[in-house]
Amino acid sequence: MKQLFSQALHLMRQNPFYTVISIIGTAVTIAFVMVVVMIYDFRTTDMSPESDRSHIMYTGHGKTYRKLDHTNGNTGMGRMAFEPLLTDLPGVKEVTWFQGVAKTPCNLAASNETFTYFVRPVAANWFRFFDYEFIAGRPFTQEEYDARRWVSVLTESVALQLFGTTDAVGKEYMNNFSPTKVVGVVKDVNAIFQTAYADVFIPFSLKNEDSYSSWTGGLGGIRLGLLKLEPGTSPDAIRREVQRRQDRLNSSTAEYAFELNELYTHDEYTFFRGKDISAPLVYGMLVMILLIVPAINISGMTHAQMQGRITEIAVRKAYGASRASVMLRLFSESLLTTFLGGVLGYLLSCLMVCVGRAWLFGSGDVELSGISLGGGLLLRPGLFVLVFAVCVVFNLLSVLLPAWIATRRNIAVTIKGE
Structure with a gap:
């Protein structure tokens, strides 16, 4: 040699x-x-923090329409469609839901300086899907979520910018002009992780969802779903079961029908979404x-x-x-x-x-x-x-x-x- x-x-x-x-x-x-x-x-x-990408499936938005003439079509999935289609699926460990990130004004009540952060509304079990590193506090609880409390989890950089310290648990600030309490602080999430990324995490707004879905029989809404599969579970088997449930759901509704034609693996969701x-x-x-x-x-x-x-x-x-x-x-x-x-x-x-x-x-x-x-x-x-x-x-x-x-x-x- x-x-x-x-x-x-x-x-x-x-x-x-x-x-x-x-x-x-x-x-x-x-x-x-x-x-x-x-x-x-x-x-x-x-x-990390997306350590289970190979076992994750993503839903699309889905759509609702009038069964009689296929008019009044709207994009979006609500609770009345999400729960019968996606809860207790065989081969699925857990299901959560979320919204996309949106730029939101945040500031301290006693300050005139306003900052804009990417805020992601998530369900109470969101933090079990990703490996966020908590440096202070905890995730918000199911009780806080159900009570529709204004609580949030901040990233490290946001806590430092707002409060000058990462020890921000219990402090309050204005999130989109609403008083919000900090319950946890996590290490910054790299924006390369498209799903896990946000500057601020808040409870998913049930109030907004209810008002949005009221005129589609509860089927329409603003939920995006995330499914964590058991090892060895076939994505195609999940798609077939969801389709079976969808047919059963639509046969039981009076005025509106719902279609969820998008269930992606992580690779499909990341590249060429919706393309074969x-x-x-x-x-x-x-x-x-x-x-x-x-x-x-x-x-x-x-x-x-x-x-x-x-x-x-x-x-x-x-x-x-x-x-x-x-x-x-x-x-x-x-x-x-x-x-x-x-x-x-x-x-x-x-x-x-x-x-x-x-x-x-x-x-x-x-x-x-x-x-x-x-x-x-x-x-x-x-x-x-x-x-x-x-x-x-x-x-x-x-x-x-x-x-x-x-x-x-x-x-x-x-x-x-x-």
Whole structure:
């Protein structure tokens, strides 16, 4: 191994132009591959606080309409549709509901300074679905939720901005002009986690929901559902059961019917929502294209470089080296250059992701400036292993064919220079 390493360094010094081009070409290729992989990884892997992504299903808004003539259609799901469709589903651990985040004015009663935060209304069991790290206090309770009390859980940065301390439990502030008591403070949630993210969490407004759904027989509303599945539960089985319940519900209602045609796994909810497209397949094909096309170009350069080593290869074969051993040696020597390009490409991909995080990871619901990518996300062992694996694949694609062609040359003809 040491000899291979020394010889690879010697060859790099002998061909500085080729070495630089090869490293830069590899770096740029792997940087783009890693950007694609990071986007998919950050969006789909089970990571705190969304540690159960692989067992989560999301509902869409659903819609109501008059059964008689399919008129008066409205988007939204209310309690009278949510409960018969989604509660006590076989294979589902727990169900919760929420609203999307909305910019809301908040201030202290004695202050004229108003701040705008992303506030998410959630059900009482919301904090059992995600790994929020409480640094003070607790979640609001079921009793507080049922009593429709104005309580909230703040993130660390909001508590510091409003009160100058994270020890804010029991303090009051104005949330959308309503006096609200703080019952807990959690560590800031990165905006990359679209569902778990918010600056402030408050109880879901039952009052607003009731007034909204009163003219749709209780079927319409403002709920979005979140289902936590038991391990091994099939999402398709959940969809079939919900459809069965929906048919039964609509057969029992008088004027309005409800349709919930959207039940997504986490991958489906994150990518191509509502489209019959496989995100893993799309991203896999994109990665292969990004690898194969540059590998073909670098393969041509490698083949040209091999022509200068034909005599060396012929001599090795004349002294008894097998074709496989010669190809393995050439592959090992090239791997150093490829790995250097891979490390540079990984660093470049981290820079690209950090600089372009707003448009790579942003959504219409969150503040783009709230998306941060610290070392905890970028510097994970799995990504380093993936970089090395990509380097090996790239090296195989770009070196194997030129090495195979070089080792098939006739020894006697090669040594003669014919």
